[in-house]
Amino acid sequence: MKKILNDLAENPAYMIPVLIFFGVSLLHIFPVLGTDMRVMVYIAQGVSIAWASVFAFRRKLVLWPFIVIGLLFVIAGTSMYLLEERDLKKAAEAYASNDVLKSREILESINSREIQQSKEYLQLKDAVQQRSEQDMKILVKQARSEVKRNRIEEARSIVGRILGYDRDNEEAADLVETIKGKDLITSEKQLPPEMARKLKSLKRTVNAHIKRKKFDRARKIFDKFLSENGEVKRDSLIALSINDKIETSEKNALYAREKRQNRRRLKEALGLFKEGRYEKSEELAELILQYDPKNRAAKKLLVKARTNIRKEREESLLQYKAAGSFLLFVVLMILLVRFITRCPSCGKHGARKVVDEYETDRRESYRWGTTWDSITMYGSGGAQHGTVSRSVQIPTWIITMRTDYSCRYCSYEWYVETDVQVDQ
Ligand SMILES: [Zn+2]
Numbered sequence: 425m426k427k428i429l430n431d432l433a434e435n436p437a438y439m440i441p442v443l444i445f446f447g448v449s450l451l452h453i454f455p456v457l458g459t460d461m462r463v464m465v466y467i468a469q470g471v472s473i474a475w476a477s478v479f480a481f482r483r484k485l486v487l488w489p490f491i492v493i494g495l496l497f498v499i500a501g502t503s504m505y506l507l508e509e510r511d512l513k514k515a516a517e518a519y520a521s522n523d524v525l526k527s528r529e530i531l532e533s534i535n536s537r538e539i540q541q542s543k544e545y546l547q548l549k550d551a552v553q554q555r556s557e558q559d560m561k562i563l564v565k566q567a568r569s570e571v572k573r574n575r576i577e578e579a580r581s582i583v584g585r586i587l588g589y590d591r592d593n594e595e596a597a598d599l600v601e602t603i604k605g606k607d608l609i610t611s612e613k614q615l616p617p618e619m620a621r622k623l624k625s626l627k628r629t630v631n632a633h634i635k636r637k638k639f640d641r642a643r644k645i646f647d648k649f650l651s652e653n654g655e656v657k658r659d660s661l662i663a664l665s666i667n668d669k670i671e672t673s674e675k676n677a678l679y680a681r682e683k684r685q686n687r688r689r690l691k692e693a694l695g696l697f698k699e700g701r702y703e704k705s706e707e708l709a710e711l712i713l714q715y716d717p718k719n720r721a722a723k724k725l726l727v728k729a730r731t732n733i734r735k736e737r738e739e740s741l742l743q744y745k746a747a748g749s750f751l752l753f754v755v756l757m758i759l760l761v762r763f764i765t766r767c768p769s770c771g772k773h774g775a776r777k778v779v780d781e782y783e784t785d786r787r788e789s790y791r792w793g794t795t796w797d798s799i800t801m802y803g804s805g806g807a808q809h810g811t812v813s814r815s816v817q818i819p820t821w822i823i824t825m826r827t828d829y830s831c832r833y834c835s836y837e838w839y840v841e842t843d844v845q846v847d848q
Pocket residue numbers: 767768769770771772775831832833834835836
């Protein structure tokens with residue numbers, strides 16, 4: 425490790441290919457790449473490692489740890505890919521065994537761009553989408569028939585299930601309103617006859633005022649009724665429904681003019697969506713719904729725009745993470761290099777300057793090597809050729825190299841001696 429940092433400290437240009445190599449290798453574990461990009465990454469890895477090895481060879485620098493790191497990233501990236509590919513198979517199995525929800529969940533957990541672009545993924549996603557739409561339709565049908573048979577609790581639980589799978593299901597939202605209406609009727613039925621009559625007359629008066637757009641007047645009458653009839657609480661279903669009616673009618677009257685602009689707005693919002701400007705499109709769809717909460721086209725657009733915004737955010741988050749890890753690595757490298765080049769006297773980091781490098785001692789030594797001898801054996805089958813290996817002592821030099829350093833800041837001088845072994 426020290427040798428690596430030393431190498432980097434003395435050869436700042438060596439850092440360039442090393443950093444490129446590291447940055448490119450990092451892309452393997454952040455699945456931001458499509459299939460075509462993966463090839464580019466391999467090429468960039470090859471080029472930067474070749475560049476680095478030219479440096480390393482010429483100046484006898486350490487290179488292998490970087491190669492190991494690069495390989496580890498490739499292995500990690502590949503195994504992540506394989507795991508997600510297995511997930512895709514699991515999703516297909518879940519779909520085959522009619523567990524559409526699980527299949528959808530697994531599909532959504534897959535991050536690899538390569539898999540997302542694959543034919544199997546896209547086909548399965550389409551199939552799951554269609555199937556869950558069918559399932560929703562069946563559930564909506566069931567809920568409707570439960571409502572018809574006045575089995576409100578059953579209907580409520582089915583609608584809850586639908587909204588659990590698909591928060592934006594419009595038919596389920598309509599059913600919620602229907603169920604609310606049924607609840608209202610039930611609670612009205614429970615009122616004593618005297619109160620029921622009073623309430624009926626209140627509603628008639630309030631409606632008459634609403635019709636003439638006298639909303640404040642309607643509100644006053646409603647408030648007066650509440651204060652006179654303490655048994656009807658303000659947060660009771662009955663009171664809320666009347667309050668709601670006044671408020672939505674007022675809003676509708678207020679927005680009537682704005683609502684006429686909605687057709688133009690919708691066209692614009694769809695155009696923005698097609699251009700990929702999802703946030704603007706979302707804003708406009710929200711505006712349309714503000715003036716016309718039941719606008720189906722705007723609701724659909726809003727859902728689509730929000731889905732795409734979420735996807736884009738996830739993607740850019742991934743890119744930020746990749747860039748962030750790279751930056752962190754670069755900063756760490758620089759800090760370590762500066763630390764290793766600190767001055768022993770004044771202690772400042774990044775202070776060391778190479779003044780000279782020369783040989784101070786040379787001793788004879790040897791290392792064990794292997795040599796291959798060709799042999800010929802003679803037997804009843806005739807002559808047979810082969811090779812045998814044997815260990816031999818290879819003469820070497822142990823050279824002591826001395827490097828003189830000086831401090832950039834306080835001019836303190838010091839030296840370091842290292843032994844290197846080379847063949848004679
Ligand atoms: Zn110094």
